[in-house]
Amino acid sequence: MSEPLSDPIPLRGARPLKLVPRLKEQGYDRPQVAKRRAWVEEMTGCHLEEVGSFTISSDEMRGNIENPIGAVQMPVGVAGPLRVHGRYADGTFYVPLATTEGALVRSYERGMVAITRSGGAQVRVWIDENRVCPVFFFDDVAAAYDFAQLLPDHLDSIRAAAESTTRHGKLLRIECLPVGREVIVNFSYFTADAHGMNMIVKATDEACRWIREHLNGPTYYIFSGYNSEKRASGSLLAGGKGKKVTAGVRLRPEVIKAVLHTTPEGLVDMWHHTVLGHMQTGTIGYNGHYANGLTALFIATGQDVANVANSAVGITNFELLPSGEVYASVTLPSLTVATVGGGTRLGTSRECLEMLGCTGYGPEGAVKLAEITGATLLAGELSMGGAISSGEFVAAHESYGRNRPEEGS
Ligand code: NAP
Numbered sequence: 001m002s003e004p005l006s007d008p009i010p011l012r013g014a015r016p017l018k019l020v021p022r023l024k025e026q027g028y029d030r031p032q033v034a035k036r037r038a039w040v041e042e043m044t045g046c047h048l049e050e051v052g053s054f055t056i057s058s059d060e061m062r063g064n065i066e067n068p069i070g071a072v073q074m075p076v077g078v079a080g081p082l083r084v085h086g087r088y089a090d091g092t093f094y095v096p097l098a099t100t101e102g103a104l105v106r107s108y109e110r111g112m113v114a115i116t117r118s119g120g121a122q123v124r125v126w127i128d129e130n131r132v133c134p135v136f137f138f139d140d141v142a143a144a145y146d147f148a149q150l151l152p153d154h155l156d157s158i159r160a161a162a163e164s165t166t167r168h169g170k171l172l173r174i175e176c177l178p179v180g181r182e183v184i185v186n187f188s189y190f191t192a193d194a195h196g197m198n199m200i201v202k203a204t205d206e207a208c209r210w211i212r213e214h215l216n217g218p219t220y221y222i223f224s225g226y227n228s229e230k231r232a233s234g235s236l237l238a239g240g241k242g243k244k245v246t247a248g249v250r251l252r253p254e255v256i257k258a259v260l261h262t263t264p265e266g267l268v269d270m271w272h273h274t275v276l277g278h279m280q281t282g283t284i285g286y287n288g289h290y291a292n293g294l295t296a297l298f299i300a301t302g303q304d305v306a307n308v309a310n311s312a313v314g315i316t317n318f319e320l321l322p323s324g325e326v327y328a329s330v331t332l333p334s335l336t337v338a339t340v341g342g343g344t345r346l347g348t349s350r351e352c353l354e355m356l357g358c359t360g361y362g363p364e365g366a367v368k369l370a371e372i373t374g375a376t377l378l379a380g381e382l383s384m385g386g387a388i389s390s391g392e393f394v395a396a397h398e399s400y401g402r403n404r405p406e407e408g409s
Contacts, residue, residue: 018043020067028068033058037069056347064343074098076300076352077105082112082379083120086371088363089356092116095376096352097296102401104292107387111379114259114386118251121375125367127244129172130196130336132204135184135224136211144183147218148176151185154215161210162203168192169199171207177226184224188240193365195304195338197229228334230306234284236313242336243367247374248329251382256326260386264326270389271318285315287330288384293377298337301356301369302349307336316381328385330378337373339365 021039023032037048054071061068080094095112097105115121138144151158151174159171170190177184187207189200201222208220228241235241253264260267278286290312298305314332321327339358343349353359358369387393 028059028062030058033068036067040069060346074299075100079105079109080112081116082375083116084123084372084375085120086123088368089371093356093372096300096355098299099296103397104296106400107383108293108376108380110259111383114251114255114382115249115379117255117259118249121247121249121378123247123371123374125243125245125370127239128190129188129240130191130200130242131186131188131227131240132200133184133186133224133226134204134208134220134222135182136218136220138181138218141181144178144181148178148183150215151176158207158210162207165203165206166199169203184226193338193340193361195336195342228310230309232284232309232313236310236334237285239333241310241334243370245332245335245370245374246329247378248327249378251326251328253324260382261392262386262389264320264324266389267326267385268318268320270385284313287314287316288381290314290377293380297373297376300352302343302346303337304342311335328378328382330374330381332374335370335373337366337369339369
């Protein structure tokens with residue numbers, strides 16, 4: 001039933017590998033996807049009925065995945081109402097969250113009610129950029145130093161080379177970071193509504209070729225490890241990888257009691273003690289569970305979920321005010337979200353972005369999604385903080401979040 005297998009890298013004397021068949025046009029139409037799935041069923045003896053039952057267009061998967069055999073499904077719930085006062089997201093939102101962790105949606109919903117009952121969360125985007133950081137190699141420290149001195153004089157030409165590859169990407173600046181006889185160059189870009197890594201890696205590679213051709217030919221690797229794409233690092237706290245977003249709300253004692261089942265003092269005491277735990281373990285920043293809200297929102301809206309690794313670095317702060325209120329805030333220095341490119345055009349992603357009014361460009365695009373994300377994570381921090389403070393954390397998960405298999409099943 002399948003076409004003959006071909007090993008692209010045959011090793012002499014080695015047995016041929018059973019590679020997934022290469023199908024016509026890379027095999028994205030429904031019959032080709034079904035053919036590949038049938039091959040897997042035959043090879044492994046499994047039944048892929050559920051994986052084969054999907055509604056998103058298989059043709060639209062081109063550019064998102066290779067060797068498609070169907071789609072996996074994730075339950076998606078909704079949490080809200082969430083009142084947001086951002087510069088782009090200004091209104092009440094109902095947020096799609098895709099997860100299999102029971103209690104998660106209810107928890108975010110509770111935090112959103114606390115925020116909305118308090119008049120809403122203010123949200124601001126401070127920095128909006130993404131970076132690629134190649135590394136250039138030199139014979140010695142002096143040559144590396146000379147290169148770093150020379151480079152800024154050529155910014156206009158370097159920018160022209162980089163921007164020749166993209167209509168939307170804008171090179172904002174370059175910055176030299178010496179390490180011994182090497183120089184890491186931080187290329188910072190505005191990427192509009194795209195996540196931008198495909199866009200700016202291509203632009204940076206073009207710029208590096210120009211540098212090699214015109215500035216004495218230093219060799220380079222396009223990645224140095226400095227950019228912290230899909231990795232947590234201390235450098236993320238300063239911003240420069242994605243959008244730096246802050247969200248804050250002033251909570252009255254009545255709301256804290258009625259919705260979060262604790263007191264202002266209890267909430268801040270919880271914060272103080274758990275900060276110490278974070279310090280003890282060497283966490284970068286402080287937060288209760290940014291990764292939960294980020295992952296659920298990213299899956300629902302077609303973001304690259306691996307970017308939770310960098311986006312989940314941040315700082316949550318709870319302060320007791322002289323008025324007896326609590327000021328709660330989150331700071332997300334390196335949030336990576338997009339409304340264009342990547343998985344955002346797949347049918348389910350598009351629908352979930354429509355729920356948030358984030359289907360357009362500019363003010364209706366990635367910055368708006370970033371503000372809603374900031375307010376959503378603030379809600380999650382409040383609910384988690386309330387549950388720990390009141391001692392209700394385990395009970396909430398027992399009510400909503402257990403899926404124990406029956407004995408013997
Ligand atoms: P993409 O899907 O490759 O391309 C998005 C493109 O959409 C942009 O390059 C831009 O074309 C165009 N576009 C149209 N309207 C736009 C608007 N309003 N704002 C911005 N762009 C607009 O997406 P990407 O964001 O560059 O890359 C994201 C993907 O890269 C993710 O799936 C991620 O996993 C993957 N990734 C790649 C690397 C890598 O090293 N290549 C690393 C990590 C992740 P123009 O450029 O012509 O303007």
